[in-house]
Amino acid sequence: MSPRSVSLIGSTGSIGTQALDVIGRNRDRFTVTAISAGSNVDLVARQAVDFDVPLVALASGSVEDVRSAIGAYAAGLGRGSHALRGPAYAPEIVVGDGAAVTAAGNGADVVLNGITGSIGLRPTLAALAAGSTLALANKESLIIGGDLVKRAAKPDQIVPVDSEHSAIAQALRGGRAEEVRRLVVTASGGPFRGRTRAELADVTPEQALAHPNFSMGRVITTNSATLVNKGLEVIEAHLLFDIPFDRIDVVVHPQQQIHSMVEFRDGSTIAQLGPPRMLVPIALGLSWPDRLDDIDEPCDWSLTQSWDFAPLDDEAFPAVRLARQVGEAGGTYPAVYNAANEVAVDAFHDGRIGFLDIVDSVERVVEAHADAHTGSEFDASTVDGVLAADAWARGQAATELGI
Structure with a gap:
């Protein structure tokens, strides 16, 4: 070959x-x-x-x-x-x-x-x-x-290639599409897992970049701290696997040994496990549907270990809830959500806004888009229309943030 x-x-x-x-x-x-x-x-x-x-x-x-x-x-x-x-x-x-x-x-x-x-x-x-x-x-x-x-x-x-969606794709090999009850996307919870909204008010950019498991770029790491990244992944899962939003759940799993799960209608759940690294998803992206040999170390089942799971706190981390709303709205709303967030993340790292202002400002831009998106320039069926919405959202976010 x-x-x-x-x-x-x-x-x-x-x-x-x-x-x-x-x-x-x-x-x-x-x-x-x-x-x-x-x-x-x-x-x-x-x-x-x-x-x-x-x-x-x-x-x-x-x-x-x-x-x-x-x-x-x-x-x-x-x-x-x-x-x-x-x-x-x-x-x-x-x-x-x-x-x-x-x-x-x-x-x-x-x-x-x-x-x-x-x-x-x-x-x-x-x-x-x-x-x-x-x-x-x-x-x-x-x-x-x-x-x-x-x-x-x-x-x-x-x-x-995202580890969560690679995990779902692997798990889906265990059943037919019509047998799927729901997708369960796991989240580490980021560096601020367990904190209340009030406790997030004064966190610093340095703290937001201290991800417990992964070393990533500034935008993705910050998105993991706000859980915007998980919101984006919920939209991605919907688009990749044609599963309605009300059948896509997010669960906090700090160890990130389980990358995501598929629950089938008979009550069984298939989970994909592995170290919190990207080598296997990347290798599968290159070789799919085949697997390569010895890409990463498997779980060591000879060790005593415990894994934790907890529900997502939507009050402290509203990004996933907002992502579901923009995903269900469709059109250019997801583009607006993503672009406004990128502007807000930069503003946070520049010291212009606080941590909680990131998602709060994104929500305001999304709400403003409800009045602005009726224009023909925001046509989600064309590249120019999508990028026009992206540009509008960046400008609107800058206005909202006073930058």
């Missing part, structure tokens, strides 16, 4: 670097045909040379800078590199706003979209249009794109 070709969108981020780790351990199974990143020229150059990548895309910088960095890294490798191509290695280099779209649409067998935020929408659509399997870690593109993305996707063309 010939190796599966892979294009990595966001190759220098957490998802992308872990994906290259998986690929590096399975070079007989995968080849990297394109990588795309933001501005980290040096790391992109190392990745390009190490994996002999034909297409290198960068959102900012210059072609000359990328080529120079590649040449310098290749020249300095010296002896023994299995991937060193020396002066003969001259990849195609694309730089600019459309670089990620070019990389995503290059026709690879698998496109792993691992960037964060609404900028992932166009690469997601490019990958689907090219007929590639989309390994989706960029949940925002599905959430804001909604039916637009679903219409673009062929059956089984999207493979979820």
Whole structure:
């Protein structure tokens, strides 16, 4: 069987670097045909040379800078590199706003979209249009794109990479769709699990970034603290698996050994277990429906251990409740929820607002959208309409926050 070709969108981020780790351990199974990143020229150059990548895309910088960095890294490798191509290695280099779209649409067998935020929408659509399997870690593109993305996707063309949705996809192998009673999405509860709303008033950005289990970027880590991330995951689960919102539950599970569960109508529940890391979901995104060998360490059942579960406190953490509302409203409401949150997270880390103001301001922007979204410019069936709603929400959030 010939190796599966892979294009990595966001190759220098957490998802992308872990994906290259998986690929590096399975070079007989995968080849990297394109990588795309933001501005980290040096790391992109190392990745390009190490994996002999034909297409290198960068959102900012210059072609000359990328080529120079590649040449310098290749020249300095010296002896023994299995991937060193020396002066003969001259990849195609694309730089600019459309670089990620070019990389995503290059026709690879698998496109792993691992960037964060609404900028992932166009690469997601490019990958689907090219007929590639989309390994989706960029949940925002599905959430804001909604039916637009679903219409673009062929059956089984999207493979979820979020650990929760990967867990659900794995568990769903144990039964037919019509046998599913509900999905149970687990949440760590973040660094502020168990605190009341009053106790959250004075938390700092540094405390919000102290996630108990995962090391992630600023936006995702903050979203885990507010539980906005879990709200987004509820919308994502609805879109991926066509389960109504009233049959998608969230339960707090601090240890994050169970990544999510599927309850069937006979009363049985199938859960997917594993360490609180992303290696297995990433590997499955690349190899689906097959599994690779020895990707991560399994649970050690020889150890005495206990796992806890608790209901979600909607008063202290209203983000999930709000996400259900915008998900049920559909249209461009999820795009507004996501965009307003990104603005509020930046304002929080800039010291302009408090922690509780993040979700409170998002809710105000969502409410304002009820009056504004009737305009034809907010057409959820087009990319321009979705991105217009995204831009409107960012401006409205800035107005709400006085920034």
